[in-house]
Amino acid sequence: MTRYLLYFLPGTGHLAAPLAHELGADIGEIEFHRFPDGESYLRFLTPPDGRHIALVDCLDRPDPKLVPLLFAAMTAQDLGARSVGLIAPYMPYFRQDVAFNRGESISARHIGALLSAHLSWVTTLDPHLHRLASLDDVFTIPGELAHATEPVARWIKAHIEQPIIYGPDEESEQWVRAIAEACDAPYDVFRKTRMGDKNVKIDVPASVDAGSHTPVIVDDIISSGTTLATLVRALCESGQPRPICCAVHGIFAEDAYEQLIAAGAAQVITTNALPHKTNAIDITRVLAEAARRIDLPQD
Amino acid sequence: MTRYLLYFLPGTGHLAAPLAHELGADIGEIEFHRFPDGESYLRFLTPPDGRHIALVDCLDRPDPKLVPLLFAAMTAQDLGARSVGLIAPYMPYFRQDVAFNRGESISARHIGALLSAHLSWVTTLDPHLHRLASLDDVFTIPGELAHATEPVARWIKAHIEQPIIYGPDEESEQWVRAIAEACDAPYDVFRKTRMGDKNVKIDVPASVDAGSHTPVIVDDIISSGTTLATLVRALCESGQPRPICCAVHGIFAEDAYEQLIAAGAAQVITTNALPHKTNAIDITRVLAEAARRIDLPQD
Missing domain, CATH: 3.40.50.2020 (Rossmann fold)
Known part of the structure; x- marks a missing residue:
């Protein structure tokens, strides 16, 4: 059984101890800082090198959170993580899954493309799958659904x-x-x-x-x-x-x-x-x- | 001479008329809306089909702006734009161009990777090129620098x-x-x-x-x-x-x-x-x- 190394992004601290316990996983330290000009800084204090890691991120109010998440995924890969998964208790943008009017962004597919390009796998809880049949309609990486x-x-x-x-x-x-x-x-x-x-x-x-x-x-x-x-x-x-x-x-x-x-x-x-x-x-x-x-x- | 079709993202309205005039370009209409839950909605009201387009985006306070920008680029491509460039009067994240400490995100490279994956070319004004010699150190797409x-x-x-x-x-x-x-x-x-x-x-x-x-x-x-x-x-x-x-x-x-x-x-x-x-x-x-x-x- 692989032992995950979990990194909890801002806003997920309440899940850290219980989720690490349920998964039998280690908790890694990641430093996050926003500069006065609004740019994000992040640093892996616990090295992800050679480990299967998962980033835990609550993606409500998503736009300001997605850039640091993608940077964290790229940084973990740069540092030699064996795989970089995402545990997202909430997955945004699944309601915009078709162009209701010509010219609209199909945001569910776009977020799927963005995350699939930089992550190894994804897990989320009850996303808004209405017209979409499964996570495979959105992600090109392995995905597993949790249900509440x-x-x-x-x-x-x-x-x-x-x-x-x-x-x-x-x-x-x-x-x-x-x-x-x-x-x-x-x-x-x-x-x-x-x-x-x-x-x-x-x-x-x-x-x-x-x-x-x-x-x-x-x-x-x-x-x-x-x-x-x-x-x-x-x-x-x-x-x-x-x-x-x-x-x-x-x-x-x-x-x-x-x-x-x-x-x-x-x-x-x-x-x-x-x-x-x-x-x-x-x-x-x-x-x-x-x-x-x-x-x-x-x- | 190719006639560009320019779309001005929120916060760039002051550049619309003068930039379109200088470039001899057309201005396209794009609708942008933020839902109460913080998700972004966008729609191309002027079709980009078959055109060389450029998105104009001031990327100060960047994180909330980058997701809509990437969605706009993906949508334009879905709709059949021939090329999708970015005119960014300000390019963020260029000061974090090396890992000053082990484990840090090299954000300049990461933003370069993100934008290069979804755009055809990029133009920006006096980015903070200190240790970086040129835009080619960051972007894998054609780039042109403007100087003030x-x-x-x-x-x-x-x-x-x-x-x-x-x-x-x-x-x-x-x-x-x-x-x-x-x-x-x-x-x-x-x-x-x-x-x-x-x-x-x-x-x-x-x-x-x-x-x-x-x-x-x-x-x-x-x-x-x-x-x-x-x-x-x-x-x-x-x-x-x-x-x-x-x-x-x-x-x-x-x-x-x-x-x-x-x-x-x-x-x-x-x-x-x-x-x-x-x-x-x-x-x-x-x-x-x-x-x-x-x-x-x-x-």
């Missing part, structure tokens, strides 16, 4: 009596159904119309009734929070109990958390894929299992 | 009676000497010791005397402003007249401009390579001339 379904379902079973799982839109059905099945809970998925970055419409049919169940809204990402806040409001207005919001990736752009609470959410729960005060579900085990499935080059 | 020497010297000659040109350190000698010669002015270069990002020491020997000349400090970059502010203070303390500060690239990190004025600078002058209220010297002509020297692939 089981840890999320376990949390719901342990904390919510008689849950009913709601998904805000058809894209969420893949997560909602799997989690509902793992909880032995009923589920329902609504229909969303997007009118802008921060303006959506969700129809809650009159037939929807949680009855004695506690509604748990499940989605992959809380970004601006608009989608979930809209559904929370629609459910409350239709006379349902105040729902719990549960997401794999809590990005919480701007005042997204406050908006959800103001809309009427009873509680907001996320995994620790991205650090936030709502973190309640640990995904280090499923992330480590995915990284362990990678076939490393043997020599 | 002539426009800077012309400005000094037109506005300063009897100038004496000062350089803050030995690295600045290349610009200082060329500009002094073009102005028929005397010059002197001092010795700098760097103790940190914002802490330098500059020795002004007792023999230095501007006499009836007006001191003009010339440097390539004003970043934190620490170097220039230190020299301004040292000159004033040694009884010289208050100097004028003149730089090619005015990055002005944080309160750099206010610091220079507080140190005693009589005036701060920059070129319009990066937009700032101190812009007084136009570099569009030398930038256009460099872009015109590129040998485009003919077919």
Whole structure:
């Protein structure tokens, strides 16, 4: 069994000890500094020479993080690392996976090309695979997916009596159904119309009734929070109990958390894929299992 | 003569009309948007299909700008552009051109590799070539250099009676000497010791005397402003007249401009390579001339 050497990039410190423990890996030291002019400086204090290493990077708010990540990958290769993998608890840009209008950047493919050119393998947690069937549609390097379904379902079973799982839109059905099945809970998925970055419409049919169940809204990402806040409001207005919001990736752009609470959410729960005060579900085990499935080059 | 199609990325609008005029080029429309979660969206509204295009991008504070630039280059290629060049009035990361300590990222080479992989050619203005001899040390694509020497010297000659040109350190000698010669002015270069990002020491020997000349400090970059502010203070303390500060690239990190004025600078002058209220010297002509020297692939 290969022993990985893990380097934790800024914003991933909360995963360092548990992920190294789950993977039976060593932790390497990397120094990171931003100069007053905005340029990034980085230095491997623990030599990666001759080792299979992985860079751990939470790629929310991605643009300022991607350049240092690519520089780190190139530096590790310059220094003689045997392989340089990426463990990304959150993978950005997967929602722009086609040109919705002529002339648009297909960012999912572009980020795949960029990362594939400089890394040996990639592992990520529940990326937004909607039209994309698998990581192979984006990356030309080996990729392994981790899923939060089981840890999320376990949390719901342990904390919510008689849950009913709601998904805000058809894209969420893949997560909602799997989690509902793992909880032995009923589920329902609504229909969303997007009118802008921060303006959506969700129809809650009159037939929807949680009855004695506690509604748990499940989605992959809380970004601006608009989608979930809209559904929370629609459910409350239709006379349902105040729902719990549960997401794999809590990005919480701007005042997204406050908006959800103001809309009427009873509680907001996320995994620790991205650090936030709502973190309640640990995904280090499923992330480590995915990284362990990678076939490393043997020599 | 090939007619370029130019796309101006955010922060370069001030160069659009003059650069297109100097180059005899067309201006293409590109839409740029940042989503609430920090992801970039871009769309070519003017089709680049079949055209030799150039992306114009001021790469100060580079990390958030490099990802959209690379996405734009990849999108233009996907859409069928014949070639995709980069006109970068400022090229970042050229000061980290060796590993000063083991384990450091050699960022100049890494940015060269990233840009070379996705662009057809590159033009930039007075990059910090100190240990690097030419653009070919960094890029594997054709590159052409523009120099601000002539426009800077012309400005000094037109506005300063009897100038004496000062350089803050030995690295600045290349610009200082060329500009002094073009102005028929005397010059002197001092010795700098760097103790940190914002802490330098500059020795002004007792023999230095501007006499009836007006001191003009010339440097390539004003970043934190620490170097220039230190020299301004040292000159004033040694009884010289208050100097004028003149730089090619005015990055002005944080309160750099206010610091220079507080140190005693009589005036701060920059070129319009990066937009700032101190812009007084136009570099569009030398930038256009460099872009015109590129040998485009003919077919």
